[in-house]
Every structure is written in C-alpha cells, then in structure tokens.
Amino acid sequence: MGVYQNAIEYFKRVADSRYVAAGLTSNVDLLVRWDTGVIQKWVDQYATGPRNISNVESMTDLVDMLLFRLPEGGTECFICEEVARTIESSLKMASYGVGGTGAQAACALGSFGVRSLVHLTSFGPQFADLLNYPSLSVYSNGKALPVRQFLRENPERYAPHFILQFHKGAALKFQDQSYTAPVANKIILSWDVINSELPLDHGYFEYAKKNHATALLISGVSGIQQEENLDAKLKEIARLLEGFSQETMVYCECGPFFLKDGYGKYFKELGGKSDIIACSDEELFEINGVSHSSFGGNPYMLMDLLDKFFHTYHPRRGVVIHSRDVSMYYGNPLPEGRDVKSALAMGNMVASAKARYSDYGTREMVFSIADQPDSTVGLQRTKTLEKGGIIAVPTKPVEHPACTIGLGDSFTAGFLSCV
Template identity: 25%
Template sequence: MNVPTARWAARYAALSAGLPVGRHADSGAGVFLCGMSACIDARIDMRDVGPLLEEKINRQAVELAAMMKRRVANGVGGEVRVEWPEGPAWLRERLGVRYALGGTGPQAAWVLSRLGAPTLIALEDRYEQMLRQIPSDVLIGQGGVAVRAADVVPTGQRMPEIFIFEYTAGSAVGDVVPKRSSRIIVRFHDRGIQKDRDFVEVSKKLAPTAAAGLLSGLNDEPEENVEGASKAVFDLGRAWKSAGLKTIHLELAGYVTPDAMRAVLNLSRGAVTSIGMSHSELLAMDPSAEQPMDALLALGERLQLDRVCVHADTWAASATRGDPGKELNALMAGCAIAAARAAAGSPVSEVRTDPAARFENMPFASFSQRGDWSFVACPAPYLDRPTTTLGLGDSFTAGCLLVLGREAPSPVDGFQGSSL
C-alpha cells in the first residue's frame, strides 16, 4: 500500500467510525424525504448476454447489442432510451434476469434505511412486485400518515422494468474486454415521475423536522412532459423550503436532449439548495469541465444554490457556500458508502473500506476558495473489480445527505477549512 493510499484509508476509517448509523444514529433524527421516481430494475450480467450478441434476425436486438458493445469498449455506462416496445419481453425470455429496487429516491432510501435512518419515499406504483422490493421499514404515505412499506396493501398492475446491463473490467463481453467496470441502463419506455399525492401531503407535514429532501426522476419523463413534471416537482421543493427544510437536493441524471436538461435546471431555481450529478453528466452539460471547479461554481451562481457536487470513479468534488469541513465529511461519507456497496453488492449496514480499494491522486487541487464559495474534493476508494456498479451514484447521494442532514459539522483529520 503506497503512502497516499494508506493515509486516505486511515481517514476513511476514521470517518466511517463516526457516521451516525445503526446504534449510533440519533433516535430523534428527522426523516429523509425521497422522491420522485421508482421502478424495478432488471439486472443482467453482460457475461451472460450470448443470445443477444449472437442474434442475427431481429434488427432491434442487433442494434442494441452493437450499441452496448461500443459502450463497453469505450468504458461508457450511463442511460439510454431505446425505441423497441417488445424489447423487455424479448430480453426477459432469453437472458437471466435478477430483479431489484430502482429509481434514485428508493435507492437512496434503501441505503439510508440499512444505516438506520428513517426514510419516506414517493410511490404511486404499489403493485405486488414493486412492494416486494422495498425494505419493510421504509415509509410510504397512506391516508395522510406515514406507514411502513410492509403494511401497504398491493394495488395496480405491473409496470415495465428498467434493464441494467453490468460489465466488469477484464471480463469479456463477446469479443470486447472492458478496461473499466460500469453499467448501461436501458429504458424502453418513459414511466415518468411518481404522482403520489400521499407523499406530497405527508412530506409537507414532515418537512419542518425532516433531515433532508431528495428530488429526482425527471429524466424519465418524455421530453414533451418535462416542463410540466418539473413544475410539479419543484412546487413541492418550494413547499418544503417554505416549511423550513434546509437541505433540498436535486440529483440531475442524464437527459435525452440538452433542451430537456436546461428546462429542468431553469425551473429548479429557488426550489432546491443543492444539485448533484456524475462527472459524465457534468461533461454533457459542459464539455470543458474535465477539471470541474469553474463549471460547478458557474452553475451554483446561476441557479443561486448553496452547493453543487459531482462524483466520478476515483474522486468526488463540490462547490459550497457552507462549511467546507462539513462538505468534506459529506463527500467522504458518500464515497465510503458507495464503495462499501460496490464491494458487498448491495447496501450495507456497516460502512467499511475494502482493503483492496486504492486511492488515486486527484487531477486538480483539492481545496480552494473564491468569494463566498469553497471548492472541496477528495479521492474515492476505487475497486478495479467491484461486485456491482449498480446504484453507486445513488449511494453516494445518500451518504452526502446523511451528513448534510445533521446540524453540527464534525471535523475530519484536523481539517479547519483552510487546506487539505
């Protein structure tokens, strides 16, 4: 283990030991409000997609296979929309599928619930297969109150799932050997946000004492619906804010067109305090943002935010108007929780850094200040061959909110806000 890896491993161990999880969680901690998307993920290991790669007759299947091989060869994950209505049935019949909870809000809630934090999710689709995926102690609005998911009676018909194709560095996909582990999210339909009136009602009641709010899922709307859905989502954000909720985070995600993304960002002004995204999503917005500081600061100023963060494979960074020490804790908590999930294959109840994880030098300065903004960055524990890459961005978001939803900052490794 080299010196930087040893130093950062020690810092992450200290951070993880102090996280408010499990028996250390505050008994009176506020609930995390998690909306507005939900789905079932159909997980497929790309080592097992022979029938898709070998297909010669079905044009849509051939095109899907070619697109995914290009992405694997280039180490690209991300999300794509595919026009093939029969695709889910075709894949389901031919490939081995494992089912899991999907959507940023439910994924974050799953992570937080495993760590002992109370969570409320938006859920309009309450059919049996969906409820089966939700942890029993996650809360759902019903009749004006919050009830445990285990106590909700299933209703409605099954919705089409989202397909997640996972690939691992060094494991061949046909004649392509990927150099990077990732996953490709394939949507064959636009489900849209969860129009859950109970969540809206109950979350407004809980907002004055809630820990933090999370909004997401607008990327799952057809482009013609994005503006209307955004207005509804951000009206809720403004209601939370008026009730006194201090941390309201929008996880941006990827959009089919730049216009859809710009509409979401513009309509979010005044409704959220924080925006987050992956580095690839930031580059889609600003191709010059290989070094992210200027892009994060510009977005924060334009939308009058308190915080803008970005996560990559080997680092995370944020521009914040808040306490930079607390922000460093938030970034490290997000990275630690995501890395623990990558090693375990699912959300964890105890956060530990895998001994095989390494820490790379960041390609930019880790701290600087500009006016009332601080730029903070840290390396992330990185595994060359993770057990999963599914849900890591959502886990990072949950970890950040776990720290940001607490009032008092807790310094890490002597950081005083002047240097790292």
C-alpha cells in the same frame, strides 16, 4: 482524528434525528445474464449494422445498438414492448433490484438505519423484500406505510428496466467482423411508460413538510421523453417545493437526460428552489458543454466549471459533485449543525460499501470502509481544490468492485444522512 473517523462520530450523533424524503421515481431493475448464443442469433436474424441508437423501436434497432455499444461502452436506451417481451422470454434474469435514485437511496438509508420516506411510482412484488427495512416507509394516501402493507393495498405498476451486463471480451459477429467489449460494462434497457410521464403524489410533499423531513431528495425527472411534458412537470415540482422550512434541505440531483438541453431546463427551473444541486463529474462537464476527455485531471478546470455551475443556476447553498476519486462541495456555508465535510465522507463510504459488498451496507460494513486507503489521485486533487475554496474529500476506491450499479445513489444516501 481523520476526516473519515470524524464523519463516523458525527453520523452516530445525528443519525437518529435524520428523516429523508426520497423521490421521485422507482422501478424494478432486472439484471439480465449476457447470453452470446441467444444474442448472436438475434444479430443473424435482424442486424443491419452498428448504429448509435437511444430509442429502440424494434429488434433490428436493438441488435444494431448492441453492435455499436459493445466496443464503445455502456448506455441507457428506451425500448418498446416487443423488445421487452423478447428479452423477458429469451434471456435469463440473474437477479432483481431496485431502480430510481430515490428508491435506491431509501434502501441504502434503510440498510444503515436512517429513517426515510419514499415516493414510489413503479413497483412490483419484488419490492416486498427489497425495500423491507424497519426505518423505511412508503407514502400512500396521507400515511407512511411499511412496504409490504403498501403492496397489499396498491396494484402493481410494471415498468421494467433491464440491465444487460456484459463481460470484458464479450463479442458479437456481423458480416465477418467481430465487435468486442474492451472492458466490462452495462446497457440499461427501459420499457417505462410510467416514469416517462412521472406521476407525482402531491400529498407526499405535504407529508414530508408536515413531518419535518431533514432532507428532500428530488431526482428521476431525466426519463421524461416529451419536451412539453418536461416543462410542465418541472413547473409542477417547483410549485410543490414552495413552503418548505429551512430545516428541510432540498437536494436536487440528476442523471443523464433523454431530451436535449434537459439539464439546462431542469436546473434553471429548480436550481434556485434547491439548497443543493448535485451531479457526477461527467455530468458537470456535459452540463457545461465541455468534453470530459479534455479534462486530463486538471483540477483548475474543475474549479472553473464548479463556479460556473453555481453562478448559473443559483442554489441557495451550493453544489455537490461526486466522482471516482474525490467528492466536492462548493458554495455558501450550510446551517449550523450540518457538517458538509462529514456528509461527503459518509457519501463516499456508503458508495464504496455498495461497490465492495454488492449490497447496501449495514453501519458496520459502511464504517469498515474508513480503514481502506484514500484515492492517491483524490488526495492530490483535494489539496488543490481546497486552495480554491472547495471542500473536498478523497474517496475510498474499491480496486475490484463486486458491483457498479447504484453507486451514485448510494453516495446521495450517505450524504443526506449527515446534512
């Protein structure tokens, strides 16, 4: 029996015993239709020329950033209220989605029937349908509530993240020059004064502890925009992690940080209080100050960076890395009854199901991924990585994905459903 069939059988045995506390942030994602006519009018009115900007404070900043980013690729920017309102009133919304690793992971877990408790920070009425799973509960005032009851009892907290997706060949013109996208990509534009402060409900941590969560997901800190706020929030989270028993696997994950040296501060403060620290392969390179372009598929470089990451931040158990071709675990053995190889395979399947079906997969949808071919690059890389003591599982890549949003969050959900 192969690693993927093993993972499916293992999941079936343990799924009913798993209870994942998924935090720490949430928001409404608004998928925005690219409209060249509207955006070109903005360029004509406001542009001064292409600029690489992460903090968009005016319409001029927005269009200059778009001129720079179309040829260069996607990014995430913070925007002001003026820009947010202009986008809302001028561009059509294609659909709504759930944002935030914790909230997205809880949705994925709900879709394939694993119990979860989610810590919501920003939310709107769209969540009534988007988070409506029988196995998903929202923490509120000492209780775990169905999402619709939670929304009835709590006023809306609006902090939209606009996801502006552009197709290959999308183009804008400025001063007789054309700026064209070589591949399809997305730009995330966040007007978020809530998650930039990251409000934490201390009762959520106590509830997870008291009700024996099998895993506690820590994520969403990367959007904090003030250095002193980041330092204080990390110390607050570190205190809240005290007192969890060994039955709760603390999983500390991150995305791209707004602040310089955010990765270092984050893992230095929380790494030793976590069982597992996790990121993507691209983030691993950035954390170690190495250009991803220098990688060239060299698995020995990957092994060196994993070892450095592990020994710099000292998680109690180990490090998880997810990438397009292979997922990896490096570190100490997990406790008996927690199968890390099956967890990696399950993470791969849940991520690929999201890519293939453009939705969080049911168990049948997730399990169907096992029949797809392994990544050829991942198979080759796995052999070398395993010789270096790394547990590795080649992914099941989707050749023509229907969705590229939330794949890392879906991987996290799959992994935590098995550990």
